[in-house]
Structure formats: C-alpha cells, structure tokens
Amino acid sequence: MKFSRQLQQATLLKRYKRFLVDLRAPSGDEFTVHCANTGRMTNCADPGFTAYYSTSDNPKRKYIHSLELTQDNDGHFICVNTAVANKVSVEAIEQGRITQLQGYKTLQTEVKYGAENSRIDILLSNLENGQSSQFCYVEVKSVTLLEQQQGFFPDAETLRGQKHLRELIHIKQQGHRAVLLFAALHTGINCVKPASHIDQKYAALVKEAISHGVEIIAYRAHIDDNQVQLIEEIPFDYA
Incomplete structure (x- = not known):
C-alpha cells in the first residue's frame, strides 16, 4: 500500500x-x-x-x-493507523504474497457472520452458482507492541479480540476454514506471541483455537514513509 x-x-x-x-x-x-x-x-x-x-x-x-x-x-x-492492517493484508493476498491464502476466486471484506454479531475482516471463497462448499474466514490483527525483541498481541485486554477467537472456533466447527492473521506493522518485530502477561484469557483462547484447528499465521511488514507492505512470514510462538 x-x-x-x-x-x-x-x-x-x-x-x-x-x-x-x-x-x-x-x-x-x-x-x-x-x-x-x-x-x-x-x-x-x-x-x-x-x-x-x-x-x-x-x-x-x-x-x-x-x-x-x-x-x-x-x-x-x-x-499506528490501525486501518492499514486490513488494507495491506488484502493487498498481500491479492498479489500472492500470503501463500497460505491463495487459490480462492472471491475476496470480500467486512462480512457479517457468527453467533456474536461480528464482521469478518476477509472472507475468501470459490463461489459456484452463488454457493460455496467451504469459506475461509480471515481475522486480521495489527501487532505493534515490541518488548525485549519480541512482538506481542494484544497491547491491552481485548474483549473484542476474545470474541473474535470464539467466533473463529465456531466457524471451524461448522466445517469452514478459520485463519487468524497477525500483521506485524513494526519493523523491529520478527516473531509474534500472545501477550499472556497482558491478557491471559486471550492467550488461553489462542491455544484453544489452535486445538480446534484454527490456523494462525504472522507476516512482517516493510514500512517506510512511502509505503506499508506485508513481505514475509515470521514465526508465531504460542508456547
């Protein structure tokens, strides 16, 4: 972008x-x-x-x-503009830079879904005759907290983030693909980890989501005063 x-x-x-x-x-x-x-x-x-x-x-x-x-x-x-995370994630998917999210014909944003009245950031599908056998729900989170050479999410207790994890678990149980994408928008971050020291419940829900088959990926951004662009996958450490 x-x-x-x-x-x-x-x-x-x-x-x-x-x-x-x-x-x-x-x-x-x-x-x-x-x-x-x-x-x-x-x-x-x-x-x-x-x-x-x-x-x-x-x-x-x-x-x-x-x-x-x-x-x-x-x-x-x-x-620090949180609206950028979704924009660069969509761009990276459309340009083929997020390899795990390729092979879909349709990309939609801000689609209503879930049992808790949510909107999914990105919805991927292969629609045929107006129907799709499986959707891919992608929730995007911007990561900017860097502490001791480590990127963390969230930077404050997040009830909204907890809700999104519950929604992704439910989506996976319905037979669809559920993905949590951490966009590291801080050039000092080379690894992302749940901030259990800030929001212990969120960190626990991350592990629960993984146990249910929710996929979690993290990508690092190149940032300068001209552009922001997700460029490469980095480790996600949930231990």
Whole structure:
C-alpha cells in the first residue's frame, strides 16, 4: 500500500484523549493531528519519536492531519493507523504474497457472520452458482507492541479480540476454514506471541483455537514513509 501523498515529518510531543497527538514541525510550530488508533500504543508514541503524518483535503475535518507512522529511537518504523492492517493484508493476498491464502476466486471484506454479531475482516471463497462448499474466514490483527525483541498481541485486554477467537472456533466447527492473521506493522518485530502477561484469557483462547484447528499465521511488514507492505512470514510462538 503506497501512501497517496508524500508523508510529512515532525517530532512527536505527546498523545492524549486517545485520538489526538501533538507534534512539532521542523520550523518549531506545534500543532495537533488525529490518531486513528484506540489502543494503548505502548512503545509506539513516546515523546521525541519521529512522526509521519498525512494531510486531508476534506474542509469539514476538525483536524486535517492524520498520524500514520512513528519511528522509534532504534530507527524502527511503526504503522499506528490501525486501518492499514486490513488494507495491506488484502493487498498481500491479492498479489500472492500470503501463500497460505491463495487459490480462492472471491475476496470480500467486512462480512457479517457468527453467533456474536461480528464482521469478518476477509472472507475468501470459490463461489459456484452463488454457493460455496467451504469459506475461509480471515481475522486480521495489527501487532505493534515490541518488548525485549519480541512482538506481542494484544497491547491491552481485548474483549473484542476474545470474541473474535470464539467466533473463529465456531466457524471451524461448522466445517469452514478459520485463519487468524497477525500483521506485524513494526519493523523491529520478527516473531509474534500472545501477550499472556497482558491478557491471559486471550492467550488461553489462542491455544484453544489452535486445538480446534484454527490456523494462525504472522507476516512482517516493510514500512517506510512511502509505503506499508506485508513481505514475509515470521514465526508465531504460542508456547
């Protein structure tokens, strides 16, 4: 996924009210940008990090700038716009870079499903005469938490994430394929692991999902100020 315009660079000052971030431009001017991320963004938005932001042409927006990337003190790029994870996952599937998800003719997004009123991020199928014998349900999770050389998900307790795992287990029991795709959108992450020290129930549900046949895969992204692209599979460690 290429950014439609060249991102602009600034210094991150602080994040507050979850959706707002203050930046300082190279000129010294300080301003506020919108941040499309409801998570804690642990180790992703520290004061002094380099920030990369986009600018909207929409005159109705209160904040015309949006935070897209940060760069930590080790030089790692982090995509903090959570909407990007689904976009780059769809792109990687369509371009054949996620080998486990090839061979399907139809790709749909945000399709309602499940017993708990959910929407699946990506639904793959081979439709014939309007029907498919088996669907492939793909739930995408953005991974940006890096601690001690290890990528973790989630970065906070996630009831929504727990629900999605239960839904995938149910889908697998119905005879369909169920896949949890971790998109590592932090260039320092080379392995993904459930964050049992943050959400023990989520980690337990991951093991339960695997025991029921839910597939879990992780892919690492190449990130720079021009693009974000899933490029290669990395290990997923659930031990």
